[in-house]
Amino acid sequence: MSDLVIVESPAKAKTIKKYLGSNYEVIASMGHVRDLPKARLSVDIKNNFAPKYEIIKGKEKLVNELKSMAEKSDNIYLATDPDREGEAISWHLAYILGLPDDYCKRVEFNEITKTGVTNGMNNPRSINIDLVNAQQARRILDRLVGYKLSPFISQKIRRGLSAGRVQSVAVRIIVDREEEIRKFKPEEYWTVDAKFIPKGSRKAFSASLYSDANGKIKISNQEQADKIEADLKDADYVITKVKHGTRKKSPAPPFITSTLQQEASRKLGFQSRRTMKVAQELYEGVDIQGMGATGLITYMRTDSLRISNVAIEEVTQFISSEYGSEYLPPKPRFFKSRNNAQDGHEAIRPSMPSLAPDKIKDSLTSDQYKLYKLIWNRFTASQMADCIQKTTQADIEANGYTFKASGYYVDFPGFTTLYVESKDEDEEKSSQLPPLEKNMPVKCKELKKNQHFTQPPARYTEASLIKALEEYGIGRPSTYAATITTITSREYVKREAKSLVPTELGEVSTNLMKQRFPKIVNVKFTAQMEENLDMVENGNEEWGELLNDFYGDFDKTLKKAKADMEGVKIQLKEDETDIICEKCGRKMVVKVGRYGKFIACPGYPECQNIKKFVEKTGVVCPKCGGDVIIKHTKTKRIFYGCSNYPKCDFVSWNEPVNERCPQCGEILFKKKGKKPVLFCAKEGCGYTKNISAEEK
Secondary structure, eight states, X not given: OXXXXXXXXXXXXXXXXXXXXXXXXXXXXXSOSXXXXXXXXXXXXXXXXXXXXXXXXTOHHHHHHHHHHHHTEEEEEEOOOSSHHHXXXXXXXXXXXXXXXXXXXXXXXXXXXXXXXXXXXXXXXXXXXXXXXXXHHHHHHHHHHHHHHHHHHHHHTOTTOXXXXXXXXXXXXXXXXXXXXXXXXXXXXXXXXXXXXXXXXXXXEEEEEEEETTEEOOBOSHHHXXXXXXXXXXXXXXXEEEEEEEEEEXXXXXXXXXXXXXXXXXXXXXXXXXXXXXXXXXXHXXXXXXXXXXXXXXXXXXXXXXOOHHHHHHHXXXXXXXXXXXXXXXXXXXXXXXXXXXXXXXXBOBSXXXXXXXXXXXXXXXXXXXXXXXXXXXHHHHTSOOEEEEEEEEEEEETTEEEEEEEEEEEEOGGGGTOOOOOSSOOOOOOOOOOOOTTOEEEEEEEEEEEEEOOOOOOOBHHXXXXXXXXXXXXXXXXXXXXXXXXXXXXXXXXXXXXEEEOHHHHHHHHHHHHHOTTTTOHHHHHHHHHHHHHHHTTSSOHHHHHHHHHHHHHHHHHHHHHHTTTOOXXXXXXXXXXXXXXXXXXXXXXXXXXXXXXXXXXXXXXXXEXXXXXXXXXXXXXXXXXXXXEEOTTOOEEEEETTTTTOOOEESSEEEEEEOTTTOOEEEEEXXXXXXXXXXXXXXXXXXXXOTTTO
16 A cells, blocks of 8 residues: 555656655646536536536546556545646546545645655645636636637638637737737937047047937927037037946846746747746756756746745855855845735745756756756846946037936946846947046047937737736736637737737737627726636635626627627638639638638639648749648648649758858758758758848
8 A cells, every 4th residue: 555646747746756755656647637528518507607527538547547546545645736727636636536525635846856845745735625616717717708709700700710718808919009000100300429539538439419408309300400410510529517326236036937938038039838838847857867857946837926935045055155245135135026916836946046057957958958047047146136337427518419428337247147137128238438527528529310210119029918918917827828829829810020910810800809799808807807716716706606797798798799790791801812713713712611721712602612722932842843832740830841742752841932042052941040040951061141130
């Protein structure tokens, strides 16, 4: 007889088994084992929204194995992930295994280390039914919206569409930004910049025109800029003010889920789904040479900035020994979580702060190393001393005009030795001014006027969209990656370089939702729903009442929309192709069927002509002259092949482009990555070319 521990994944099971020893059997449930079946609504609306759960198809054998092992065990520990979803999985497992409430031993591992596992096993608790009910409420809400609204959207726009509570709001945010960009009217403005050389010096410094005799100046057109240029011709410049100062920069806090996804996007070029996959691997455990299976980071789905005292002590000792005591702040740093944070776990940090990334690099994959280093650097830097910068500001005057110059240099690097947070906007670059003194004359080496136009707001990237969702209070740490994956895979949004751009389908769907279901795509309403789910989790609201309050209004709105739009079908422009139907002469359109896209005549049922859907790249096959087309593997990974297959066997994972190698004349390919390049694939050639921003 032994004790049984049930976790979610085999990797996690392997790591935990190492710490628990031979008296424990550790088995993985492979995620959920019971859920709402896909084929039907499976929610009894009339019976207080009672869910009708079933064993997930394909998991019957695993469930039987779990039951068999449970019968032979003295104690059963449910050790699924420490969040709502994990709590629900434990609850379903307890039901399937017939475990009474007073028998359940629910344990949590914030980190998969010897200490973390021992603490978890020594502090079992009963299942938190409030957490379970919050998960059930979210699951049923999403099922009601998805299964009731999706058929309506599909009928009115295109077959196979889906609508979701959070995804619809995310698409709306992107669509609204695109509308802002379209409506934006650029305004002209000018700047006047100068380069000065102090008397007795050879080092030039830059300054920008700030004001005239009437105060801060705004230059709206070329005439004003020309007048300023004329006024300053042959003028004598003198420094009228010099101010020296010191400023401190403090480190960013350790990661939470949203900031990890944002920073991994900016620094590593990772999509959020990739980030969370790798973070899960680091949390569950990686085989480290000389250590075995080891959990390297704390739980990665968190919105808390809390750090344990033990972790602070460990990282403080590491910083002191590796960098010196001068790199420690006067006292440990503690960071405040935002007001609506659940604070269930610590911030994301290395489970062993002394385990520097380079020590274990050989045991990690490239992605694991990059992400672990990012997490380790950010956490370690968060407990380091401030960066001290010496600043200089100077005013230079001539003929009633004032130029301002500013610069700084780093006096003490502090935490920036290890880590500097990335920003979406341009960052200030370090520039040190030469020694300047009040009343010092300076020579104007160059005076330059520049025309500018105000820019529209930037399109969302994954990083900025996650930041917006978090600020609006939409979704929770575990939902961001799944939401972005859904809206891109279902073609409501497409990627252009790093930007997320709404498709016509996304815009039409959003406009329909805004007209007919304004609450579903209302940012404030969706954020309020998240707060209500948090209240269920905290035991302050009954989940059946929450569902009832939502569904009454939703059902009425849906019935009215169906009645008002009976017989209405919205035609998308992007569905039309340039292919002429050889049977009736109409332009054929792209349709979506059970097995994906195909091309059909819009004259159906009179004309039933259909063709296979092919995505052309516009590139000619280098082997036979056919069209190079986009293809997909069974896992939906993109590759490129010839349309004349199987007669022609040209195939490539890298995208071919309409550009020839200047060395050998062969076709070039685009290799994607953080620094994408064009390269020649011909053996022995070796030509490469960096891709400019325009070419991307």
